Amino acid sequence: MLHYLLKRLAAIVPTIFFVTIIIFGLQQLLPGDPAMILAGEDQDPTVIAYLQKKMHLDEPLPVRYAYWIAGVFQGDLGESLRIQQPVLELIKDKLPVTLELAAIAMLIALTIGIPAGIVSAVAKDTVWDYAANMVALWGLSTPNFWLGILLILVFSVSLGWLPASGYVSPFEDLKANLAAMIMPAFVLGNAIAAVLMRHTRSAMLQVLNADYVRTARAKGLDERTVVLKHALRNALTPIITLGALEFGTLLSGAVLTEQVFSIPGFGKLIVDAVFNRDYAVVQGVVLFTSSVYIVLNLLADLAYFFVNPRLRG
């Protein structure tokens, strides 16, 4: 038990190490002197000199990496050149907005994806199954920025029900906040609903063929109890762990969705940083995202371990 935990924890060390190598390596892709490029269009000599010193550009590559990683471990993800703010502060500022968006999106995805998956597994090879599969295929194939534009066209421009863009803090005006969030959250949730539906379907199909489900039916339990109490409960474990891994999709999607709806979140932060050639912010955001992903992955594994007694043996 403890052995497993330690082994699992030790395994993330090399993963994080290589992630930092990849992110540090991004800098090497810049053509020419990084300090010149990082200094932006102004090419202020004092800024360039400051950057050259800060990035230790006169030192060999491994030494520069050591300096950089030492900073990262002390919470120094670099500094935004445009806004003159530490990258970590920027992330802290923008993250809550995206977290709210992601939470609503996940809620939408779960409410659509799991019931649709159950129905299509229980009613395998019927019209319902085909319909659910078509919806999943639609969710996987629609570029979410296009779906966002279409929703704006219908609900903001034509019907005038919802604001096309903008963000209001939930602490200022909850109603306005939700009105601004519902369309982007649906756009984000749509793609994840499709993935969840497919996972739920295959997990349910597996469980529905299991012996204990046949036993439950043989006992004379009604189908509703068999499906919801006996089958779903066991199918849910892989669905939840796989769902946790959809976090990456959620953040990737947030980048585009926040751009379409002008929501000042995490995704907008990386896009603005890309436009402003604010490379330190890009690196910081990528590093932060991957670290969160690795931790979530770990938690999902541990959750799986705890709810499945057979793995503990």
Next chain:
Amino acid sequence: MSAVIPQAMMRDATPARRALRRLLRRRGAMLGLVIVLFFVLLALFAPVIAPYDPIATSWSAVRKAPSLQYLFGTDEIGRDVLSRVVWGARASLMAGLVSVCISMALGVPVGLLAAYVGGWTDGLISRFTDSMLAVPFLILAIALAAFLGPSLSNAMIAIGVSATPIFIRLTRAQVLAVKVEDFVEAARAVGNPHWRIALRHILPNVLPPLIVQATLAIAAAIIAEASLSFLGLGQQPPAPSWGSMLNTAKNYVDNAPWMAVWPGLSIFLLVLSFNLFGDGLRDALDPKHK
């Protein structure tokens, strides 16, 4: 004569042929293939099919609604939307194909190496693959494209590199399963060199799942290219691409909605058909699946 033909067909019933027959029976996959071919033709014959020059502006035809003269309408500087959609097929298809070729060219040999050699080589490659997978696909592609500089070719490199770990992992898993088979042992016993065993005996046997993955990866790469272009990191103006057309269209949703409808619909249809075809291909190549 007629009795001979079925026998000949029986002899031809190799696994590949049987898979092809199963594929041909799948309506979804065939529909996907037809739509893909339609877009391929559109891209190949864009100069003939497009009614106007895709980058020629016309100040007398700014944001004209669809009409007989401009079937899909015109954009904010008077370019014909239909012509731009037709030419845009080139960028999308090329991005899909080239990115996946890059992913496979990098991923398949590395995955093969990891599984075949094993030991610490495998450990190192696997940990590195895990790390790449820890960065969400599109975010890695955005970061790579940002550092490489905005252009269609850099976007294709960024997408191709970002999708590489999927192919490393898949190839590795498949090779691990195949390399313990008796025929590989036999090939080794008769004295074949390692490279020959890997390339001639193992690789052909792991190809089917790789082909399925490649088809689905093309769909993902097309969405990714459209996303990067939408963010201004792909095809640069004035060259037409569906993603960048949507980026402009977003600003004119209220008075020129046709600008947004057609490029988006094209991405959706092309991606959907690659997904349909890929799903059908998977079912045809692996009857046990599902």
